[in-house]
Amino acid sequence: MITLDVLTARPDMPQRGELERWIARAWVRPARSGGGYVFAEIDVARVQLIHQLRAELGLGAQAVPVVLSLLDQLYTARRQLRAVAGVVQAEAPDDLRLRLGQVLTDIERPGLD
Amino acid sequence: MDDPYKILGVARDATPAAIKAAYRKLAKTHHPDLNPNNAKAEERFKAAASAYDLLSDPERRGRFDRGEIDAGGAERPPPNYRDYAEGPAGARYGGAQHIDPEDLNDMFAQMFGARGGMGGGGEGRARPGRGQDEHFTLTLGFIDAVNGSTQTLRLPDGRNLDVRIPPGADDGRVVRLRGQGIPGWSGGPPGDVLITLQVTPHRFFRRDGQDIRLDLPISLTEAVLGGKIEVPTPAGPVRVTIAPGSDSGQELRLRGRGVPAHGKQAAGDLLARLCVSLGKPDAALTEFLRAWRPEAPHDPRKHLEPGP
Numbered sequence: 001m002i003t004l005d006v007l008t009a010r011p012d013m014p015q016r017g018e019l020e021r022w023i024a025r026a027w028v029r030p031a032r033s034g035g036g037y038v039f040a041e042i043d044v045a046r047v048q049l050i051h052q053l054r055a056e057l058g059l060g061a062q063a064v065p066v067v068l069s070l071l072d073q074l075y076t077a078r079r080q081l082r083a084v085a086g087v088v089q090a091e092a093p094d095d096l097r098l099r100l101g102q103v104l105t106d107i108e109r110p111g112l113d
Numbered sequence: 114m115d116d117p118y119k120i121l122g123v124a125r126d127a128t129p130a131a132i133k134a135a136y137r138k139l140a141k142t143h144h145p146d147l148n149p150n151n152a153k154a155e156e157r158f159k160a161a162a163s164a165y166d167l168l169s170d171p172e173r174r175g176r177f178d179r180g181e182i183d184a185g186g187a188e189r190p191p192p193n194y195r196d197y198a199e200g201p202a203g204a205r206y207g208g209a210q211h212i213d214p215e216d217l218n219d220m221f222a223q224m225f226g227a228r229g230g231m232g233g234g235g236e237g238r239a240r241p242g243r244g245q246d247e248h249f250t251l252t253l254g255f256i257d258a259v260n261g262s263t264q265t266l267r268l269p270d271g272r273n274l275d276v277r278i279p280p281g282a283d284d285g286r287v288v289r290l291r292g293q294g295i296p297g298w299s300g301g302p303p304g305d306v307l308i309t310l311q312v313t314p315h316r317f318f319r320r321d322g323q324d325i326r327l328d329l330p331i332s333l334t335e336a337v338l339g340g341k342i343e344v345p346t347p348a349g350p351v352r353v354t355i356a357p358g359s360d361s362g363q364e365l366r367l368r369g370r371g372v373p374a375h376g377k378q379a380a381g382d383l384l385a386r387l388c389v390s391l392g393k394p395d396a397a398l399t400e401f402l403r404a405w406r407p408e409a410p411h412d413p414r415k416h417l418e419p420g421p
Binding site: 002003005006009010011012029031040041042043044045046048049071072075076078079082090091 | 124125126175178179180193194195196197198199200202203204205206207285298
């Protein structure tokens with residue numbers, strides 16, 4: 001958990017004003033504590049990601065929320081699929097597991113028409 | 114290796130002078146020469162020296178701050194957003210919402226629905242989010258699982274939760290404690306605690322749905338002459354009459370002595386399969402059998418003969 005001051009003092013991080021704009025747009029959502037922000041590890045990594053998208057890939061302010069939204073949906077889906085896979089692995093009977101493997105393979109095959 | 118800032122008791126943005134001052138103060142207090150035979154002081158002295166070693170070097174301090182090296186100075190791979198986003202912490206930015214296990218459609222609707230995690234990013238305010246669920250495993254004995262019980266689960270954060278185990282709980286069953294998980298954010302509800310039960314096998318009872326099975330040894334005398342014997346059940350021993358001429362393989366059904374009734378489920382039975390146990394035959398029994406000529410000789414292996 002680190003504060004806004006500490007984070008923006010790092011050379012690989014955006015300027016303070018820039019980061020405050022990101023927070024205002026809810027691109028980053030650090031927790032609040034005693035009037036200030038505190039950044040968990042995931043928040044720091046997310047700031048770094050946005051910084052890379054902006055500074056290195058030259059993504060404009062219009063494009064960032066689109067990319068973030070797609071990434072968030074992707075990671076949510078992957079977390080949920082991972083949870084499903086865990087339950088299937090632990091509890092599903094063998095024939096159901098085989099069937100799921102088959103279905104997942106088939107949907108990635110190009111159509112025959 | 115602990116956080117060197119914490120060891121020295123300085124802020125993350127402390128100046129080099131402040132770090133030096135903090136280290137000097139600790140070094141003076143815990144110096145081994147001033148604290149002979151005080152292992153704790155020596156340990157603190159060493160920790161402070163190692164922390165100061167790292168933080169007094171601007172380059173290494175910078176690398177530690179950026180997460181490139183750990184407190185011991187060992188290289189660490191640069192943190193990757195994906196590592197966090199796919200882990201439990203990712204729920205902070207996910208579209209996490211409560212999914213009723215009864216309706217998996219909700220989950221798929223959410224996975225493929227139009228609503229994105231950042232809501233297009235233009236909201237300017239964090240949406241309330243439900244806290245995450247926490248998963249634990251609780252091991253309990255066979256009898257406690259059959260009869261139902263209340264177990265105390267100690268969480269990593271020091272809380273103790275009373276977990277009510279319903280009668281007839283199976284191995285692998287998941288008990289949900291609503292609202293006991295990770296707190297939500299922005300006014301969202303807390304997550305649940307999900308506890309997977311692990312039931313240890315019993316020495317002689319076995320579950321068979323609502324029934325309990327037991328191999329019940331009886332003596333030769335009890336088998337031939339019958340008699341009253343005590344039979345263990347999950348709810349305690351009961352006295353049972355063995356009919357004269359009982360034999361191995363016969364099953365006694367003790368109605369209502371299996372898994373107790375719960376909900377709409379009626380109580381199960383205890384199924385005790387008799388097995389005659391001879392023990393060591395004494396001289397009298399051996400003598401008797403030598404002289405014994407049965408009226409109707411019995412072939413116990415008749416059913417093993419090859420058929421037509």
